[in-house]
Amino acid sequence: MIAEPTRPALPPLPRLPPAVPRSGVSVEARRALRQLLDDTDRALAAAFRDGADAGDLSKRRGEVVARVVAHVWTACLGEVEGAALFAVGGFGRGLLFPHSDVDLLALVREAQPARLRALEQCFATLWDVGLKVGHAVRDPLQCRALAAQEAGVFTSLLDARRLAGDPALDADLRAIVDDPALWPPAAYLAVRLAERDARHARYDDTAYNLEPNIKEGPGGLRTLDALRWLGLRLAHADGFAAMVGEGLLDPAERATLEESEATLRRYRYALHLEASRAEERLLFDYQRALAARLGFVDEHATNLGVEQFMQGYYRAASQIERLGVQIVERFEEMLEPAQTAVPVGEDFLRYGSRLAAREPDVFVRRPAALVEAFTARLGEPGIVGFTADTMRRIHQATALHDGALAADRDVLAAFLRLLRQGARAVDALWRMNRHGLLAAILPAFGRVFGRMQYDLFHVYTVDEHTLRVLHNVARFADPAAQAEFPLAREIWPTLPAPEVLLLAALFHDIAKGRGGDHSVLGEEEARAFCRKLGLPPNDVERVAWLVRHHLLMSVTAQRQDITDPEVVARFADVVENREQLGQLYLLTIADIIGTSPKLWNGWKDRLLADLYGATRYALRSDVELPRDAATRVRECQGYALPLLEADGFDAATVMRVWADFPQASFLRHRPEQIAWQTAAILRAGGVLPLIAVHPLSVRGTTELFVYTPDRDGLFATVTAMLDRLRLSVLEARVLVSPHGMAQDTFLLLDTETQQPATPARAEELQQRLARALAQAVPVHPARRSASRQLKHFQMTPRISFHAAGERTQLALVCTDRPGLLAAVAQAMVEAQVRVHDARIATFGERVEDFFQLTDRSDAPLNEAQQERLKQALLARLCMPPM
Template identity: 75%
Template sequence: MTSSAVPLPPLPRLPVAVPRSGVSTEARVALRQLVGDLDRAIALAFRDGADAAVLAQRRSESVTRIVAHVWMACLGEVGDAALFAIGGFGRGLLFPYSDIDLLALVQHADASRLRALEQCFATFWDIGLKVGHAVRDPAQCKTLAAAEASVFTSLLDARRLAGDPALDASLRAIVEAPDMWPPQAYLQARLAERDARYARFDDTAYNLEPNLKDGPGGLRTLDSLRWLGRRLAHAADFPDMVTEGLLDPAECDTLLQAEATLRRYRFALHLEARRPEERLLFDYQRALAAQLGFEDEHERNLGVEQFMQGYYRAASQVERLGWQIAERFVEMLEPPSVAQPVGADFVRYGARVAVCDPDLFTHRPAALVDIFIARLDQKGVIGFTADTMRRVHQATAAMGTQLADDPQVLASFLQLLRHGAPAVDALWRMNRHGLLAAILPAFGKVFGRMQYDLFHVYTVDEHTLRVLRNVARFADASTQAEFPLACEVWATLPKPEVLLLAALFHDIAKGRGGDHSVLGEEDARSFGRKLGLPEEDIERVAWLVRWHLLMSTTAQRQDITDPDVVHRFAESVAGRERLGQLYLLTIADIIGTSPRLWNAWKDRLLADLYTATRYALRREAKPSSGAVARVQVCREQAMALLMADGNDRMAVERLWDSFPMVSFLRHRPEQIAWQSAQILSGQGKLPLISVNPLSVRGSTELFVYAPDRDGLFANVTAMLDRLHFSVMEARVLSSPDGKAMDTFALLEAETQKPASPERAEELQQRLHRALLQSAQIMPSRRSMSRHLKHFQMTPRIDFKQSDGRTQMALVCSDRPGLLAAVTQVMMACEVRVHDARIATFGERVEDFFQLTDRRNEPLSETQQQRLWQALRERIGPQSLSA
């Protein structure tokens, strides 16, 4: 059944004669039943396919009758009081759980009148209507409206429901007063409100749990445009703005279609949440997607992702047009200045660029890109005139993907990219006009595409633009302190357009069902040839797209202190220029995925891999990976550091006799020197707990030197969990004389920053006291966050034998205390941990361990099966939800 064919709930039938004495108990019960029947009928009609806006109007009409009925019962025919609907109710729309905003306007609020009003509002609540109300006289309304633009705006929507018709004129007099929020003042107030509201949502519509009402591009944005149209141009709705020249018909249709989507989603969300919820929380997204008919296409195009893509596309269209229309209002109130020529095709009015020929974009489509280049080249320019913005949008919509095959357009696009970092701002603005997707159709396919996880905070297109902006930051001298190495590398790049193209294409193939890196590589090659890039540049872009995850996975999942790991990575990169490009793309990608993913630990980790690889690329032959040579180099460098601090060589040599050789292979000379100094200064007292708040690796380093015993590693991780530290890396070694030499790289769990000196001292003291006791330390019990509960997965556990040990890869859902829980299971299964690398990607954890049994032998098949089963029982979805 189509939405137009779905029968609407009937308007409520109410008694014609209403007693002045108020609403009786029996009448209240009947009215409450009526309200309940109405809401159930509206919900059923929506689920049968009725239009959300039509149903919201029907609910408003029905509630209007009920409210007027109660008003008459409580106040009767009064001559100096009236009841007005404001807010959404004033506009004639009531979503299932929306508040019913009311204004009682009274000339004289005496005691009897106030009692009648109290009875009226109490009755509304008694019969199931959630009302928000205010009682004011006209003078108070005028004073508040003059002081607050929000109050003035609410009066624009005021609609009388009952009472004295003469009070309509009182409100109109307030709204229409010439000195009451003149157009310029009202525009500034509304724009300030928009900016403050958007700032609460990180200035983007692309949040994982967006707000349908108040977020950027939400329904409030549409309401604001209508308020501005009414106050500034006497245009009450979008069709009226077309008549006034503020919108063209296509833009009007786009706004109305986007609004229909947002209203439909909001209506469904209210029904699903059973309350006035405006946020598309994870709690509801899957259920709403199913309810609205979205189905999984394949594992990389889930129904919930399609559902959210519908929201993001609608919200981004509203946000984009909202900015443009606001600019048109600004320009309408501020006539352009004297024109100054900008080349042959453009002209400048103050800080805005315009076209000389209104039909320029039709005659010469490449001018669509050229005008963005002109904006970059003109100092002090902040944008285009409103008319020019509209023409850019109209021309882009008319020509569509034809632009992708126009040689002159592509030549201009390449010219833009060769501007380097400044081109990123132009690409961002081109995206707002739909021009980027027209030139690059594959980018249009990921417009609004979300990935249903906690790792990817933004949609693919928003993420891509943020990656580009991060790349551009490396060219900004003001970021030198934050990204010293990245800024240095950027300055060496001969062709920045290669990196910009790689950033544009690195995720462009997501959602197609295959490996996005492989598919993106093909797209990059094809587009590079269309641009006319030299073949070597095409190969560089394609390689970067194909291997854009290589550096981050190598750094986080492998031991980059191992020369063989660095050598294999260097062989894959095969050149310093490509290494620099990959390094910059990797940093920009991580930060652009989620701001919480970037920390000093990853900064240092990637910088170390970059430096080690650059050194390896300078060598012509494969570096020696002989263990003896590597140990000797590390010993010499560590000894030099210790001697410089006044330590006795013979004492150091005696100490090192008890160090396992592998410690000189696994640790940097600085770590060996620090650990050695701590042991020497401890004068044999055990356990020795040393904490370096900020190590050279950008993390807090914990060193535990104690008599080795089974369960020690589990106890340490349990205490770290209790103290809210995240373990980034763990090195578990045993000395020949029976000492545990465990090293942990830590960050604060909440901030992902190294510990303060005070926190480092707390960690040292509490862990020392705990290890003096032989009792097992249990991790703290903390509930899982609401977000994590929606992204549980069955743990994937793989075993592999290597170098006399069992390597275990664990991929599972994150949760508080996960590592502590895993080590408790290992202890119970009589498994020893010798090395651990910890990596968290949103809601997914990917940890790697080197294990043996209690005899330091690799795990047998039986032991592996026992550990596998125990881990699945402890950290699987069922126990997580318990």
């Protein structure tokens, strides 16, 4: 039998000399009290490093501070009648973390001037000895009036405990807290839920998903406080143990909450020590250091110590948030009037808006009923949850069956029936996850519960991301999504088996964090589970294929030139058929939006739709790709010419302009772009440089067209100006006509909003760039500091060169920073390199850019030129961020 590790002993409580009533605290005594608090904090920090429990340490600090506060009170006020000092907030609960505020309430029956002066002296002394005191002075009537007006004040009194002063004031405070007219249960529950929703709205922003708030964020310590307050006010249950006795929690749920609370307390204690202040956010500035402080080490490149550390936080917070929602539902049920039972199928009853099991042992006797309970909810409009007893039985049966659910044929058959309901099934899957049932049926999903990736691209944990992807898939079935996703809405009804797409979404990231290619490992997981599920062999392979290739469409669209028939042909060869193309398109969109709300924009929408359309055409049996260039040029001109004629231009004039267009213009641009560029040239009447800006182009971006005599450094000048105007380049086409005219096209989004530029911004771009090019004055990139987050994700740039026909392709992977593209363009000027094409892709902090280059004689770069460019790039990219 292995002995339990012994926890280090807590530092002993210090002895304070007796305070002389109303003598005040001398300078020497203040110095001694400050030294005592400093010594205590150092001893507590050492005990924490040695493995002491953070909760015990916080209580010990609370005890020490309580003694100091009482000592100072006595020294300043003496054994006074009609006045008392109460600890409130976390201090009222007896907990003080290393840098927590000391919240105090002085309750006085009469506000005598001498007494108020003594109180001022008391609070000033506490500040002098090093305590961050928040205090209020009120009489009982004021306290009652404020408590009646503000639920926050009332709540603070629930935790109040007297530290010093007249014991008779305890009854005054108790009378306020126990008054049934102040915040009766229904009103108190409503105000607490409104506060929760407002708090989550503040802290559930994407930045706080990456850098969560331990105290105030969803699933944070404040959630646990709120559950205790609700238990006390609604059920007179003081603490989780009492809530078990009242039937609001079962012992396993209590254990889960207390274990999760211990994790968050440990993290918060370490964070205060690391930050040397009352920091509550797990900022990137601290995450790596905290992981090391708490003993987490790197397992491999895809399971870093910091990722394990953050997974511990997310697991704890998710458990708290899930149980918190369920417990609140039990409070709501407790306050609802009794309802008549209405049968729902053979095994369930409906009581008003809640579902209950007809027989108490149905989930133990017939495990498939666990899945059927969630399926039954789908057919009952108005159901908001399960009864408290049924919730408890679901949890108990899930724990009892343990790993058996994943192999139970009836359970898997019920799960497949649920999936075959298509989009409706997603709500049930979300709720099953909240109750822990999804991970019980699919253990691999349980392994990514709370798993994060340490970067700025993936703003959600893997399990949360997966559920968001499923939610996005379900949106494609909703007619309300027609305006936002017209193509997806068109594809969705054609899917013969929607469960295939749901399973692919469920498995696409399930192998994250194991090491190796998660797509390959996920394919194996998906194939094994789908066979066990009893899916037809063709559907099994379709799910496995989608998981294996779930990144293919996004990567192809963002990193390759999808106007090139060769690119489309290679993509079509992998996709194989139109059914897989449609499923892959839907999965790709759902995945991008589910990774970060900021990733989806009109440009990506149009880009993926174009790739879908080109591939669908290529997959027709009577089409042979690639077609020859001359045919494609004629087709493009054939679509563009009527657009120009409708705009008042005659064909002969248009053809004269097109005679000086490089062939690549018609091969790489859409007909609408060709028509717009041609019209701009004709309207300019020969005035150069021509700068045309289309605020909202055909690709959901702002399009910039530069038409001017070509010169070296033109690309660098344009990108520097775009950087100064805070416009991000997504795609650039740098072409030169047979007569030496630059015909450069840039697709842009506003850097801050990731939306097309406003008309005013487009006008500013046109004017400033026209002036810069007309004066032929070099424009240098603006110098701006990198964001605080970016500074924590620096990587060594990766630069590689590849042959690309008559050009050289440069692949650049590096950390994003302000002015990056402009800096790259400057390096190309220095290395005497010309840019002909650029595809820009940013994934959080990671940039993956591809350029088509030649030397100034339009020849591919030789090895010496490549090395010169590489060194010029490194000189700029390896400078530390500002």
